[in-house]
Amino acid sequence: MTDGQQRNRTDGPPQLQLEEPTREAVEHEYAGLPLALVTNDPSLQWETPAVVLGGPGTGKSSLLVDIAVQHVRDGGKAEEIMFVAPSKEAAAALREAIFQRVVDQEAYATTGALVRSVHSWAFAVLRAIRIAEGKAAPRLITGAEHDIHVRTLLRGSVEDGAVSQWPEYVRPALSMVGFARNLRDLLLRAAERGVGSAELKDLGEQHGVPMWSGAGAFLEQYEAVQRLAGNDNLNASELLHQVLAAMDTPTGRRIHEDLRHHVRLVLVDDAHNLDPASAQFIESFAAPGMRTIIAGDPDQCVFHFRGADEAFLNQQVARSTTVVELSRSFRITSDVAEAVNALRDHLPTQRARVELRGRDATDPGVQVLASSTETAQRLHVTNTVRRAHTERGVEWKDIAVIVRATSDIAPLRRTLMSYGVPVKIDSTSMVLAQQPLVTMLLLAMESTVRTLTPGETQTLVESAVGGADPVMVRRVQRNIHAAMRAHGRTADNAWLYLSELLQDPRAERNAWMMEFIGPREHDIIERISAVMMAGAESRRAGDSVEMTLWKIWQATELSTRLQWRALRGGTGGAQADEDLDAVMNLFDMAGDFVERNPQASVATFVEEVRAQELPTAGRDRRGAEGNALEILPAHAAAGREWEEVVIAGVQEDHWPAGPTVGGLFYQQELVDLKDHGVDPRQPHSRIAEAVQEERRLFLLALSRARSRTTITTIKSAHDAPQVPSRFLVEIGVLNHDDVDGDEPLQVGETVSTDVPRILALDPLIAELRDAVGDESRDLAERRAAARNLQRLADAGVDGADAAQWWGVRPPSTTERIVDQGPDGPEITLSPSRLERIDGCELSAFLSAHGAVAPTTMHMRIGNIIHAIAEHIAGGLSLEDAQLTMRTMLPQVIDGPQWMKDRYVEEWMEGIERLHKWINSVCAEAERVETELSLRTHVGHTSSGISVHLVGRADLVTHTSESTVKVYDYKTASSLPSVKDAEVSKQLMAYQFILSSNSVLTPAGAALVFPFDDSSKSMTVRNQAEKTPEQLQEFSNDLLNLAEHSAGPSYSAQVGPACSNCDFATLCPAQSEGKMVI
Structure with a gap:
């Protein structure tokens, strides 16, 4: 499917066509000692295990598979084989390879998995022993x-x-x-x-x-x-020692002897990754006389941090009378083999090392792409994989991007997906509770036992069920605020009311809100409410946690939609696959949880899921592999291969990374003490051994591709200088001058330092549009670009049609932006908007007509403080005011607990200052009013527009002389100068409105800053009473501002407010906005 089809496809169900799976059973030809191992030549002696040595891609695993297959074909039973794989993923791949080879054997049958990880074998033995002893299974x-x-x-x-x-x-x-x-x-x-x-x-x-x-x-x-x-809970680290201890009991010895009696063939793959306990477990089955074949490569041992030790493999080599050395790699090319051998020369000498020979191929082998920034490096990775897929026809699933650490995955994934590359992430790199769909389901479950916070409610609205984009989120907020104002409700946050509404939109108590909800917002609320009510009904019915989760999932109606999307493929399909996998893992966890805790509550389950902050691999039930590129850390690439591989981020201090220190608990010192007898009090350097481990890890990544390997690195001399890794010098693709010099890398044609031209639709359309609009280009070139754009537009590719381009289409309107009043066109100004209009007409227009982002955290804090201040003026005590603040403030703050605690502590003092100041002002005044609506008619502009000034005063005080003063609360921490306050248009607008009342006389206005803790008293910025002449001049200014704010064109003005403007990307006066038109 092309990017254009991906982007412009319909949402209907995909057309499915079921096909018989194609099984590629590869038959290998052997000679000499490998043939003798496969055929079990009678001349072989089995007093010691046979050992198969070889580098990456030399066929060690294939040889073990062929030995197992031949055992079955010769009449042996599958249950007689103990095949030990390095991981459960590798075991699954080996099982599939064996099955493809023996599927045509009518006599083939097995009662269990003949290939397992060492931990799976150990668990099976321990479970058998515990059950035989009459104990519960571990x-x-x-x-x-x-x-x-x-x-x-x-x-x-x-x-x-x-x-x-x-x-x-x-x-x-x-x-x-x-x-x-x-x-x-x-x-x-x-x-x-x-x-x-x-x-x-x-x-x-x-x-x-x-x-x-x-x-x-x-x-x-x-x-x-x-x-x-x-x-009887065990983690993987304890398992092997537990089973070894259990096997030393009378029951354990009997069970072990029975199992060993049934085993006729022991096969061990990647023995270099076994820890001593695993090796001891395997040796207990591989007794003298047992047909045992052990395969490995000590240079690929990259799990020393987990206790892996190549010593077992080296010991077997020293003892064995049958050692097979496989030197020819069937995977990597000759160039890559040379690089691997060069890297090995910098590793400690290994008795079990075999020189590697690559296969002849026309592929370029190893290519290095250097960049000057992280962004450019990610673009190089994206361009490389897109060209592999588009130009060379490599399936996405046959491409991998290998990184040094899991922290590198997220930014790469975002860049790749933004250019239409479907991506899948190894499940061991993701925390389940952090998956968006799981987050939504957990919130829906929690809503059955408690009221959701404003932040949680917003998460539901923006989730896959709510489906609201930022504009729709803002519309929902405005609708609720409109309902609150119409019914005299005061609250700090619309989400509090929306959370109540979602529990039952049809309830009579919520009718006052539903009056203001539009049809699109109504659909969002109905969808979310259906999910929450399904959970609530399930809980009232007494359903289990698993059943409650199931009913919530059914109510989302996402299952079919995600299935369709996953089947279509592309970036959306890859994301749908990931979402469905996450949901399946959540159901697995729920099922296990209910099995262990049948009476546990929903809240307990949600707490347990959220508490699991480490990535965990779930059960893999996929019958077919999705067609998506995989990004994975280097350790996860062990035992795997792809057609093309990109190794990203190969620079110093990242690959190799710095040495692991012992930390607070001196973990590394304990390892050194137990493994090497090094006294922890004896200081010694670990740099050399850390670099050796990193070198082995890079060797592993370097040898994963069947055709091309591309390495990306950064060379930058900026504030945080970065240089390519020393490993690139060791494998011969760079020299020392390239790494240490100040000049950009220039090594033949393999190195590029420029931002690449990415082979994707969006950059292509942009380049064609640039060519069409560039009058300095040759006319024939511009016409060719126009023809290509027309072809893309005819194919339905978004953005290719000139009618869709910004700056090309005519203005949406040439009419002035005014309201139609009973006496003609009119415009309404507010005191708070005046300074914004005066500072930048474009910003004022955008903020007034729906381009504002959702309310920020500081805006929500301001709403709370204003509500508390209003009630203080009405007699609220200091204790109740601070209690309200302590209760409400944490609900609207985005951030960790320490941040919430800091804001609460700071505002406790602010509320105390505010309470003391308001009571003092109220005591001196004859009468006070809060949240007072103010309105006056200013006049008419030169073009005949009627201008009104409308505002709301936070606090108004009256004196006996009929003078009034307006106070406006400001919760920002930045203070205007005394001079700025004296000329504040907002304060002057309040005085102007009050002066239009013939009964009242304005006595000035003031800004109040309760958050300023520079002094114990309240900070107030006063504006003196204005004279009639000054107010008349201000009236003229208002008419002039109204004329400009009516449009239809608006000027963008550069000023101090630009640094905090929300509309920089739309502003032609800013570099970010110049590219829009």
Whole structure:
């Protein structure tokens, strides 16, 4: 599907055509020792395992698959094979490869998965032992769940004051997320090495590391809590040590012996990534005489941080009498193979290393693209993948972008999707509760037990169910505000009333709001309300958490729409796939939650989902792979391959990244102590070993592509200088001068420092439009560009038709922007708009006619303070005023809790100043009025427009001499000067309106600033009483401003307000807006 079709397609259901899946069962040819392994040659000796060595793409996994397939074809049973894969994803791929080869075997059948990860095999053994012992089966928990348990227990310790095991200097940090994450990391590293609570405490005391002792005591408490709860929860790090201990019991030895008796063939893939406990588990099955084949490459060991150690593979090589060395790569080209070998030369010598030979190919191998900025680098990545897809016909699913860290994924994803590239993200890089569709469903569930906050209500309105864009959000707010004004309601925020309305729009209590709701806004409210009411009805019916979630999901009516979108493909399809995967993962979590806690509430479930702040991979039920490019961190690329690969961000201090430090808990020191016997009190540098690990990781990424590998880097000498990675010098694509010099990179044709011309529709249309409109270009070139634009417009491509271009179409109107009153055209001005009109006509026009963004946080704070001030004048006590502020303010502040607490603390003093000042002013006045509506007729402009001045005064005081003074509250922190206040048009407008009343005499006006904490007293900026001559001159100014504000053309004026203007992108006086026309 082309970008034009993607953009202009209809929303109807796609036409589906079911096809029989094509299975590509590849038969490999072997000779020599590999053939002997496949055929199980009788001459082979199995006193020690056979070892298969080889670099990336040399066929190690394929050889193991062929051995398993031949075992089945020779009459062996699938249950007799113990095939150990490095991960569950790799296991699934290997199972599929085996199935494709044996699907035509009538005798083939299996009662279980013959390929599993080492943790899956270990869990199966442990479960069998526990059941045989009459105990409950263990449960393997995710990292996110483990994180919750650690944080919950720490929080409980703080609340109970049970913190004595921790050093005094860290106790204030116990409740912080960072402390819990570091503690969990230490516990995982300890579990991987079989270090229990007692040993961890002893190590802390022996080596003078009190944090280890505290962590040991915490682990002891954690295990006690788990036992008291009757839970047998295990994380992946504990699993292997638990199963090894269980296998050493009488029941365990019997179960283990029975299992080993049934196994005839042990296959281990990527053995370099096994930790010592995993290796011990596998060795317990691979006894002498057992047919065992182990494959690996020590240079691809990139999981040392998880305890992986290539020592097991090296030991097997040293012991084995059958070692197969595969040197020819069937994946990478000769150029890439040379780069891999060059990189290996900088790694420590390995006995198990095999020199790599690439395949002959015409592909360019490795290409380097250098940029001067992060933005330019992302554009290079986008252009590279789009050209691979468009020019070379590579499917999106056969392209990958590999990055060093998960933090690099989000900005790349945004850039790629903005240019029409469908993108999928590895699920282990995303937090479930942060997915937009999941956020919406969780809010809908929460609405069944509590009233949503204004921010949460707005999230629902903007969600996939509400479907409101920023303009529609603003319209909804205005409608609610109109209803509030019409019915005399005062509130700080329209979303508070909207939250109540959404619970039941048809309820009689909400009729006063529905009167002001337009048809489009009504549809939004009805859709959201249907979802919330479905949840409420399910809860009243006593449904389980899972059933409540199901009824809410049904009420959204998103299922079919997302299915259609996913089937169409493209960027929208990729996003729909991601949304559906997230919903499925949420249902999986709900099902597991209900199974463990049948009586738990909706609130408890929502809290648990939100508490899981670590990415967690869900169950993958997809029968087919979506056609989308994948962005993934380098570690996730292990064991995988694509047609083309882009490695992004290969510069110093990013790749290689800096060495990992031990942190607060000295995790790295514990690893060094247990793995290498290094005393934690002995200082030593880890830079060399960290760089070696990064080099292995780069080698892994470099060897994933079957045809092209493109590397992007940054070279910049700006404020934050960046230089290409040393690894690019090591593989021979750059030299030292390129990296260290000040000049831009210039290495043949492989390096580009310019922003690329991206092969996508939007840049193409922009370039063609530029050519058509550029009078300095050759006429033939301009005509050719016009013809191409016409062809695109005929195909329905958005933006190609000249009738759609801004600046080309005639003005929408040449009439003046005025209202039609009973006596002809009229215009209404307000005091607060006068200075904006005088400062910039264009900004004033845009803000007055619907171009304003939704209310900001500071605007919402201002609404609250004005409402409180009004009630203070009516007799509200200081305690009640501060209580109202403490209750309402946090609901309208966008930000973390510490920010909310800071604003509340600051405004507590502000409310106290405001309360004291208002009471003082009211005591001196004979009478006061609040929120007083003011109106007067100014006159007629030279063109005959009737001008009215209308405003609302926050506070008006009356004296016995019939003089009045107007006060206007300002909640901003910036103060005008005394001189500026004296000439303020807003204050002068108030005086002008009051002077038009023959009974009243204005005694000046003032601006009041309760937020200013520079002094304990209230800051007030006064404007003196104006003379009749000054007011007459002001009247003339008003008529002149009204003439200009009537349009139809408006001038853009540069001034101090430009720095905070919301309309810079529409303003021809600003660089951002010049490109619009």
